[in-house]
Amino acid sequence: MILQPKDTTLAYRCPECGTTVMSVVGALALSGDVIKLKCSCGCSELILENTSDDKIRLTVPCVFCPSPHRYLVSRRLLTTRELFTFPCAYSGIDILFIGTKGAVLKAVEESDKELEELIDETEMSGIHDENERGGSYGDEHVRDMILFTLGELSEEGKISCGCPDGTGDFLIESRQDSVVISCKNCGRKKEISCAGHSLDAQMLFDCDSLYLEETPEQKN
Template identity: 25%
Template sequence: MIIATETVIAMRCPSCGKLEFHKLSRFDFAGTNTVKVSCTCGAPKLIIGTKNRQQFWLQIPCVLCETNHLVYYRARQLWNEQVNFFYCSDTNVELGFFGPDEKVRAVAENYEHNLETLVDELGYDDYFFNPEVMFEVLNYLHDFAEEGYLYCECGSFQIEIDIFPDRIELQCKDCGAESVVYAETDDDLINIQNIKKIELVKNGFKFLNSIKNNNSNSGKNSGPKPKKRNKR
């Protein structure tokens, strides 16, 4: 009988949105009762704990309801040959999954694990001026983040995203620098498709809807900053 000793957890970061894979071994708990998993951006993703090595709990920060979910698994559930999913208990939206390395990566590759599905499930279609453009722009931003092409001039990769009906506002969590990405028209989508990276600056917003031939137009925000919507 072969006993599995490693599992791979796949989940998006509640801070930057990157989907990453984290190996978890039974031996990680040698000499300790808790294991902390963090994103490459530095944000905490989940805590795994146990008292008896037979039952384990996962504390998961939820990006949807902005609270921590606590779920329990037996050791044989964490380390087996099946892919298991965990969900937000309030919305029943999938937050991540775990299992054997190859199977988890296959699920991640074939599954439409993107923000369009997430927003559809939450019923935000009527919130956006142009949902199709918004979803595409959000996917581009997440691709930038995963490739390391979304960052601040201060050197930080910890970028907070606030979503409005017509745009996405980006803010550096370290220095407060801000940029705006518009996501309302086909031209806005073309603009984001024509750039290679986004760098936040301290001296004002970088208006990405003014990009032509891959050149950005930076400037001060000419009006008051719109009030952020309440996060759900």
């Protein structure tokens, strides 16, 4: 199903007042390279930044975390799916919804019910406190961007390894402080740190292709 820009709706929850903030991508896209969808309370905003390689950087407020999450996606993702959701890496609850208005409204309603069943205000406060102390992972914002960047590169066929072109079978594993992508066929892999200011992660975000390296065992 191919969606027209006017039918592509964005929605997120304001972490301050709890309101679901919703708008149409097509109407906002005319405003320039940086698009901001603000909550009426003035305490949060969803930011879309258009990149030169036809991708969009999303900065999404999170009801669980003290800082927003960041994702890098292709523009095609915003216009070719009936529904696509982005979860908070810590809680697993969806925080951003993209698609047709009807599909987004339904997904938000279902997510709200899930949220009500899983958590109360006391538990929510506990999650905020634990995230501010660092939680059980590294920088979750970096992790989010790594996972989506790897997904984009894989979808575009821009990840290579020791296998003939197009025959690699890639596995992405999210570990405590890093993300590892490996080929199940040839065994080559690449580990990318999720720590804040990670040079590996920054190099990944800036590249347009990725080559998996031989492991020490393979080199010997």
